[in-house]
Amino acid sequence: MGDIPKYLSDAGTRAALLDMLLDHVYLSLVPLVVSVVLAIVLGLLCHRFRQVNATLIALSNVVYTIPSLALFAIIPAVIGTQVLDPFNVILALTVYTTALLVRPVAEALAAVPAHVTAAATAMGFRPLRRFLTVELPLSVPVLAAGVRVGSVSNISLVSVGALIGTGGLGTLFTDGFRQRYLAPIIVGIVLTLVLALVVDLLLVLLRNRLTPWVRAGGAP
């Protein structure tokens, strides 16, 4: 443990850590944002078309069973990218997170009370506006729960990407194991944890900001 201050005392190491942290944030959050958008579109399709629903839910279950390391390795073969291209990780995590979010989005849309959507239609909302201003906002609590799981899952999966050399905090683990040096491993664990907690906290704050009505429920 005494190694850690020594390890951190080096300015070059600290700069490298910051780079890794930023890489990690980039590699885990870009897929998160992209998959939220994708899952909303796919969830809407599931909600509107029963057949799409059955197919997409089945597909997303299958996708989620593919081991991440395998997916990182397969993607370059399928789409022709370089093995070390960080895009592989971004694409793989986007696929996972979308698969994770489609079902809750579809369920949240289905849970919007029929009398609320009927009232919106009867007041003259066009379908797109109704979706964006009534159905989607009402789905945020469920969507947010899925996004929180997705963010933690992504942050941990990015570390696996280090095994195929795509950067991020996982590099600390591969380096530490290779050099049989504990300090970077511990620093890597702590930074990953802190990152996951901070992102989760930000997501909770964002959700609360988007859903003030949920906490109004208690006091009549």
Add this chain to the structure above:
Amino acid sequence: MIEFRDVTKRFDDGTTAVNGLDLVVEAGTITVFVGPSGCGKTTSLRMVNRMIDPSSGTVLVDGNDVLGVDPPTLRRGIGYVIQQAGLFPHRTVLDNVATVPLLIGWTRRKARQRAAELLELVGLPAELGHRYPVQLSGGQQQRVGVARALAADPPVLLMDEPFSAVDPVVREGLQDELLRLQAELDKTIVFVTHDIDEAIRIGDKVAVMRTGGFLAQYSPPAELLTRPADDFVASFVGKDRGYRSLSFVDSSGVEVAEVPTVVEGVAVESSSDWRLVVDAEKRPQGWVAPDASVLPGGSLYEVGASIRGALDAALSSPSGLGVAVHDDGRLAGVVTARQVLDVIESRRG
């Protein structure tokens, strides 16, 4: 004015919800569609704002075929109140009410100002405007629903079982409120309910519909009670319709007589007469029997109100004398059931 011309609606599963409906809803009136489930009352209502389109026939609003208007545009000009209010849970009461004004392009400031006026109009305190629907009682939510429907001042208001999810006492209050608003606003209202008493209470005209989408009778409520078109209407209207029809007869022909009174709190002795107890402002408080025992009074009726009230006052009074009051609650006089019945008899001719 809303006009249904030979309107039929057949759904894909083969059921006929509305069958050759011909009906005119006069401007500035409340028309109630009433009937058992499956009679097509809600389907008929929804064909007015194109939530459903007819299979054949024409629906006209102010002379224009609704099929000629793009549905969202049409709907923004027609108020709609739905069962359970259908308020947006994620918007404050004020923003709920401001919905249609914002849809038709008002500024947020102007829409909110209008919404605040409407909350006042439907009798809700301004501070409720900043709450969310979940923080309101069922009756309050329903009022917000009415305010929201009225926000852009549409000439036509469609109400789909708006009060059926609230308890009977609240419902009666909401009905009174609707009648008060209507006296002020003069909208063309189509109101759907399965509750015949509600229909009779609020309708200028009532359309009784029967399963299969047929119009059984379309007439003013008094006529529904006194002259039902057939057995279906008679049984749907229900028991005591003779008595209930008295609600539509005014009591102006019933002369009130004087009655001995005693002021509340003053000692009384036995006497051959029943004496009415009044307070210092001459408001009836109960009766003193000939043996000097004090009894609570029966129902009171206001002079000139329905004759049903006069008859009930006489029947419910321990002395057999129904007590009439002025609109400020002061004693006007008393009537007997015999007198009331004589007036009813004499009007029959």
